[in-house]
Amino acid sequence: MSDETDLHLERTLDAPRDLVWKAWTDPEHIKRWWAPRPYETPECEIELRPGGKFFTRMTGPDGFDYSGTACILEIVPGERIVWSSTMKGDYRPNEFTADGCNGFPFTAVHTFADAGEGRTRYTATVLHADQKDREAHDAMGFQDGWGTCADQMAEVARELAANA
């Protein structure tokens, strides 16, 4: 892991590990915490196997509608889940547009361990592409993917409505 490109987050959660695992891997649960309000996650599919599809669709104000498909790389039930945005189901590569509006490449590793007294130690490690790739995205002015892409979609939605 590199400090310049990667993130490492740790949290002790006040819930037993089996429940934490369920909340992280059951689509009905994921839908309830994945997207930041006012965005929502009306659809989610997750196949808990290496090569399994991890699909989320997020919707929001002004016609924001973003679907992303990632690939599960590794599953150790109750302990570890590894997935990557670089691929969709069955390891088929994803393509990313230069404007970054259909996401960017990363791999995420999540671990779950008993922390005693019914609590769980949760870690998330997120690996990004190297800095040169990121600067290419940044230079396009879209590094703040969410906000900018949301604005773009809003614009398209307004145009569609105006022409309807």
Next chain:
Amino acid sequence: MLNDSHQLDHAFAALADPLRRGMLARLSRGPASVSELAAPLSVSLPAVLQHLKALESSGLVASEKKGRVRTVRLQGDALAAAESWLTQRRKEWEARIDRFEDHLRNIQTEAKA
């Protein structure tokens, strides 16, 4: 640079805007003319100049006019722009884990009720 808190406020305010961060990221690869900075952006030239002014007053960039061309260059640590990308990602994940934590709390409360 950034040796007083007033300037630091300016720098943070300048970094708060995605378009300005994009301009800084471009400048981290070397000096650019105003029109080069504006080219990849979908905003008007006056808007670009406005953002440039904000960046200049923050001390993050400086510009110099020679003939008809104004050249802009990064002042100080070029990493600032790149770092903000990762900082943004960290914030998103922290917020997601916050929501996850809230959700766990909610379902346990629901189960007890």
